[in-house]
Amino acid sequence: AQSVTQPDIHITVSEGASLELRCNYSYGATPYLFWYVQSPGQGLQLLLKYFSGDTLVQGIKGFEAEFKRSQSSFNLRKPSVHWSDAAEYFCAVDGNQGGKLIFGQGTELSVKP
Amino acid sequence: GAVVSQHPSRVICKSGTSVKIECRSLDFQATTMFWYRQFPKQSLMLMATSNEGSKATYEQGVEKDKFLINHASLTLSTLTVTSAHPEDSSFYICSASGMDEQFFGPGTRLTVL
Numbered sequence: 392a393q394s395v396t397q398p399d400i401h402i403t404v405s406e407g408a409s410l411e412l413r414c415n416y417s418y419g420a421t422p423y424l425f426w427y428v429q430s431p432g433q434g435l436q437l438l439l440k441y442f443s444g445d446t447l448v449q450g451i452k453g454f455e456a457e458f459k460r461s462q463s464s465f466n467l468r469k470p471s472v473h474w475s476d477a478a479e480y481f482c483a484v485d486g487n488q489g490g491k492l493i494f495g496q497g498t499e500l501s502v503k504p
Numbered sequence: 505g506a507v508v509s510q511h512p513s514r515v516i517c518k519s520g521t522s523v524k525i526e527c528r529s530l531d532f533q534a535t536t537m538f539w540y541r542q543f544p545k546q547s548l549m550l551m552a553t554s555n556e557g558s559k560a561t562y563e564q565g566v567e568k569d570k571f572l573i574n575h576a577s578l579t580l581s582t583l584t585v586t587s588a589h590p591e592d593s594s595f596y597i598c599s600a601s602g603m604d605e606q607f608f609g610p611g612t613r614l615t616v617l
Contacts (some may be wrong), residue, residue, distance in 0.1 A: 395563075411509065427608075434597070434608035442604075481547065490536055490601045494547040 393418045393486045397495035402447045404472050405503050412467040412498050414482030419422075423485040424465040425492065426456055441465065452476070477502045506532045508600050517588055518617055525583045525612045526548070526597030533578035534600035539571075542595040554581045588616045590599035 394417045404410050416422065423442050427435040439450025446458040456467045465482060482495040507530040515521050527537055535556050542547040552573050553561045560573035570592075572584040581600075585592050593616045599606040 414568075425605075432610065434600075434610040437605055440605060490538070490606065491550060491553060492538070492548075492606065495552070496547045497545075501611075 393422070393484060393493050395447055395482055395484050395495035396483055397480075398499050399498045400496065401499045401501065403501040403503060405459075406474050407471050410467075410469045410472045410476070410500070412480050412482075414465045414467065414495055414502070416463050416465065416482075416484045418463075418484060418486045420486070421458075421460060422499045424456075424458060425483040425485070426450065426454070426465070426480045427483060428478045429481060429497075435481065438467070472500075472502055474502045475503070476500060506530075506600070506607045508598065508601055508607045508609040510596075510598055510612050511535065513613060514613040514615070516615045516617060518547055522584055522586045523588055523614060525585075525596055525598075525614075526582045527583070527600070527609050529579045529600040529602070529607070532600070532602045534581075534602050535578060536601040537581040538599045538601070538606065539573060539581075539583050539585065540597040540599055542597060542601070544595075548597060551583075562599060587616070590616045592616050 396415045425440045426438040429435050438454045439448045441448045441458045448456050480498045483492040509528045513586045537554040539551045542548045551566045554573045554575040556575045562568045575581040597611045599608045
């Protein structure tokens with residue numbers, strides 16, 4: 392069965408520090424991969440997605456993610472975190488490529504001054 | 505990006521009553537919409553896929569007679585929680601599929617007393 396694992400439930404980083412949020416998936420083929428951010432009172436916002444091609448994907452708000460087939464991973468990175476980045480981050484996969492998303496457990500990001 | 509709205513944003517109802525949640529794609533037509541449920545501090549769980557003009561497809565373990573989904577137009581899908589009970593209290597989120605991604609509504613907080 393398809394699954395998505397985000398090993399870190401909660402991460403705290405200092406403002407200006409770099410960030411990496413981990414995501415591993417379990418699926419036979421390469422699924423479509425997504426990172427979303429959820430802020431209180433707002434809908435999930437797509438940060439970036441990977442379908443095929445270049446394994447380093449650039450997204451909005453300065454985020455990027457790298458697809459590593461050998462590790463079944465799609466980790467999200469940002470070189471310098473801003474206080475406004477504090478939110479819940481979800482990794483998701485679409486294994487059937489038909490729009491049905493399976494979400495990871497989420498990683499809550501806190502940013503300290 | 506495209507905008508998806510949900511109404512109401514929060515609702516409190518008595519046990520045994522039914523509650524209808526609307527999901528609208530405001531600036532695009534969505535042949536497919538999805539309904540998710542999110543428990544506090546947990547991930548989004550796909551409940552059902554809603555296709556315009558046809559019956560919804562429910563995920564395993566989701567009671568179709570309890571969670572009635574109607575997708576009568578390309579811009580509106582509704583989720584009705586029938587005979588709601590306290591265990592149905594949750595955060596319900598819809599998304600609309602378009603332009604190779606899903607656009608999420610802000611969610612509806614349902615509390616059943």
